Amino acid sequence: MNASLPLLPGATDASGRPATLGVMGGGQLGRMFVQAAQAMGFSTAVLDPDADSPAGLISHHHIRCAYDDPKGLAQLARCSDAITTEFENVPAPALASLAALRPVAPGAASVAIAQDRAAEKAHFERCAADNDGVRPAPHASIDSPEQLAAVAAELLPGILKTARLGYDGKGQARVKDRAELAAAWDRLGRVPCVLERLLPLRAECSVIVARGADDQCVSFPVQKNTHRDGILAVTEVYDGAIDPALARRAQAATMAIARQLGYVGVLCVEYFLVDDGRGGLDLVVNEMAPRPHNSGHYTQNACDVSQFEAQVRAVAGLPLRAPVQHSPAIMLNLLGDLWFAPNARHAQASDTPVTPPWDEVLALPGTHLHLYGKASARPGRKMGHLNITGPTVAAVRDTAAKALALLGLPPL
Structure with missing residues (x-):
């Protein structure tokens, strides 16, 4: 099977290998993707380090390794004809390396933007002209003490969020004034953050x-x-x-x-x-x-x-x-x-x-x-x-x- 699209459900290559869709991540979203792919006649492959991952347990192939393991990525590429991801924190460089061998969707560049709140909000601002002016909340990036001190008064009260790896309410803090903002940034480890104005x-x-x-x-x-x-x-x-x-x-x-x-x-x-x-x-x-x-x-x-x-x-x-x-x-x-x-x-x-x-x-x-x-x-x-x-x-x-x-x- 070559890497050309479209992949037809149930198709096989000259050796009899069925068309296979790979997924980075073995959580519940990967499991439901695998179930949908198998229902349509595709074989599936999952890369996830957890031997008991929900998707890995039901997939035709389960590659148990870290998401950035070169040998594991090569194995996923060998047994897959196209590859996707089931969570946004998969390393973008890993997707880029896979894309050199197989079609990957979404691509590394899109995932990298979604992994960084500052880059994500910048993209939303660029899109505003084409999406009827729908914009993000007023916000500012905080990467340094100087940027912390320069925060505009109009952004308070607000919500401080880590730029990376925050989800399900984690990595966030509500702040009413500059003193609470400084304390919250300290608690979050002074990592790059985004402050958003609290909206009604x-x-x-x-x-x-x-x-x-x-x-x-x-x-x-x-x-x-x-x-x-x-x-x-x-x-x-x-x-x-x-x-x-x-x-x-x-x-x-x-x-x-x-x-x-x-x-x-x-x-x-x-x-x-x-x-x-x-x-x-x-x-x-x-x-x-x-x-x-x-x-x-x-x-x-x-x-x-x-x-x-x-x-x-x-x-x-x-x-x-x-x-x-x-x-x-x-x-x-x-x-x-x-x-x-x-x-x-x-x-x-x-x-x-x-x-x-x-x-x-x-x-x-x-x-x-x-x-x-x-x-x-x-x-x-x-x-x-x-x-x-x-x-x-x-x-x-x-x-x-x-x-x-x-x-x-x-x-x-």
Whole structure:
């Protein structure tokens, strides 16, 4: 099999080797990519150092090594015809070295920008002319004591975020004044950071697009997201969840961001909905993830093409189709806390993990449970998600309320 695209599902080379898609990373996003690729007839290969990684456990090939191991990367290239990534912190140089041998999507340059908040915000600013003026929050980079001292007063109160490696609320601190800002920068180790002005946040949303090397770009519906403790808790996708005009702007902005990156693959961009000062709402672009996203998990059961099938299509160079959502949907993120907290079956919290009442949850109409195959539950660990679909918004919200109560989670 050569490295030319498109790769046809089920095709083999002269030696009988099947078309194979490789993925850097063996977490739950890699697992769902592997499942989608295998369902379409592809063989799969995963590079991840963890012998029990969710994706590695179900893949045809599991290369167990560090993400920057030259021998492991060479092995992944040998057994793959095209390669993608399932998390944004994979070393960009590793993707660049793979790209010299095989098609890689997304490319190293796009991933490198997503790994650095300052570079990411600079890209968003460059895109503003093409995305109806959707910009990031006012911000400043802080790399030195001099830049710390030069922070404009208008950026306070604000949120200080590490430029690299922050996720799920980690590497962040709210600061009210210069003294708190200086103290927070010290606590974060004086690493490069970005200070963002605190905005009058009303809601959060995200958009997932898929773009091919031929510039074909399609968008999923806009997702309304609720976070708790910095971690996505609930995604709602149905008519009325987001104002239609704002939804169209968010989709157009996301496509512009992808196109200006020359991006290939699945990209998620997150937005804040903020007061515009005139009684309405405005969009502020927050950050992007160069991969499928938690907020897009509902697509597995509510759309005719999931975000993972779209990723397979983009990586393999296959045609992209505009996804159609056929059912209102709510997605509940399932953290390891559920295994220790009180629920409908166990009135008391437990020091040891107790399986949640999945039988009662699955007795509810339109529930679809997705667990990630992780060996043990622990607080804060993403263990799975529950998709809820139904014929009407009211039906989906009613089922979601019942599922949340059974699991001992806060109501919508």
